[in-house]
Amino acid sequence: MNSIEKIVRPNILALQAYSSAREEFTGSEGIFLDANENPFGELNRYPDPLQKQLKQRLSVIKGVAPQNIFTGNGSDEAIDLCFRIFCEPGKDKALTFTPTYGMYEVSAAINNTELIKVPLDNNFQVDKNKALLALEDESIKLVFICSPNNPTGNCLDTAKFIIQNFKGIVVVDEAYADFCSTTLVNKLEQYPNLIVLQTLSKAWGLAAARVGIAYASPFIISLFNKVKPPYNISKLNYTAAIKALENTDNYEEQKKLLLEERQKLSEALSQIPIIRKVYPSQANFLLVEVSDANSVYQNLIQQGIIIRNRNKEVKNCIRISIGTPQENKALLNALQNITA
Template sequence: MNFDINNLLRDNIRNLVPYSSARDEFKGEASVYLDANENSLGSPLTKWYHRYPDPLQWAIKEKLSAIKAVKPEQIFLGNGSDECIDVLIRAVCEPGIDNILICPPTYGMYSVSANINNVKIKSVPLTPDFQLDIPAIDAAIDDHTKMIFLCSPNNPTGNSLNRADVEVLLNNYFGLIVIDEAYINFSRQPSYARDLVEFPQLVVMQTLSKAWGLAALRVGMAFASKAIIDVMNKVKPPYNINQASQDLVLKALEEVGQVNDMIRILVEERDKLAAELTTVPGVEKVYPSDANFLLVKVKDGRAVYDYLLTQGIVVRDRSNVTLCEGCLRVTVGTPAENQTLVAALKNYSK
């Protein structure tokens, strides 16, 4: 079966004539800009911010292309990965009719975005070891399942999904398969972005919020075929990444070496923290992690969470999440923060 994104699109999206901004109609440099009704006298901040930004962020995409080994035209930039999720759902899912498939426990925004867009959700829980239940997924898919969201490394469990299972889906399902790799930089697993040529229905999401430390800028990435990226650009708001964020991202992308150093330190700290937590009375299990956080099972998740708050330590209580009963999600902090956490937990257990 040949994949064609047009076969998945909602009719109104397929026929949509996107908004054409002034910066879409003119590309290049000029000495006098009188096309976009900007304030020609400038702004209180800087002379650059009175002009609209590049709506397709080509300078960033050129830099990312060299780092990620993906062609610039195969990159979509969103206002966080959340915008990537929302744009995909709005493009292909007919409200009230179509559905997406998720595998909880997983990142919550897949469901939130589907609910906002009145798109049905099929939930197929992971297995007890946090892997895909392929037979159950196959049984759940129907003619209106337009998209499967997979998170690997998975949030909140921290583990990577078995590649063989993911490839079963890639080889047999011809809706969109979206693999969220927000935490891929902390894993030894290769990115699925290298598989875009082989699987035209594949969309890979990454972010600059985690390993790159740019959470405040709200810049997410999606890698896919040019055909899929063209649709996403058609649906997104014209200027979805502001100029200040674009400037700072470009500056950060010059510092690949520093980012790699931070990744190495965080992975080392993750492993140290995992080992130390296993010695704390009351900690029942520390799950293996390929991310910058640990899922930690304790005797009474809510009680421990509340206690840590009294010590000025904020973790994430996941004890009410499917398959995560009694669990806290703990981000790997600085060495000092990690030691403060461990000391507090040991004091609680006394």
């Protein structure tokens, strides 16, 4: 038994996965009378349960073998699967660093797993000593690191340190990695306990399609495929994902514009009286400290502009997604109309 197998819940190791009709026969020609489908229509057939064409395209773009790729219903499915595969409900624990993406806490609660939360330091970085102290708890099986982090926007520089000093599973959530130059996707062979999450919702513009990706060792990917629902990505979303990944020119053009707008917006926001601080960002949003986050949030809504109020996570801070040049200009005009 390898070291990762020892972390997996015994019932998951013993689980016999459901075998769907489209796994037992994988051809595309013939009279299909095997899956109790309606013989009429354009969307009457079940989709590929393992999304092979999508994974092949991702393999080319990311330089990762298809057997190292899981695709699911948003990154949230992969997050949930991590708890279901590695954490015994009511017994095991997970760890994350706050403030961070809220679904780690929600998924932990759904799976009856205690989530230990270690606060980030004043620079929104992981305190190594506090992290090591927390990891002395042997019941911790999962660590979640969001980098670039949401809602702070910065990359966490201690992901490798955590991986090297923890025997459990380290999940690095790189939902916003397309907007920076940092990724651990190329470290899978070096770190067998690493899972990297990415998504097509952000830079690829497919939030409505709900396509998330997990990159990990073939063994971990086999566990994901064993536990997931048989047809976890619809044909409509599957087709949309492949189409988007084939148009890399559009992806690069939109990403370039968003990065340019991020810089312009950051500089412009710094000149507005009610803005106290604009935090550096490597994502497609900015965390901004204002004089009164609750008041600014409500005022912007009245002007028809919706941002996120992150006051509960980071005092008097709002989170602003990078929009089109026209949307960003409207935001700036609206903020100029707000007095302290």
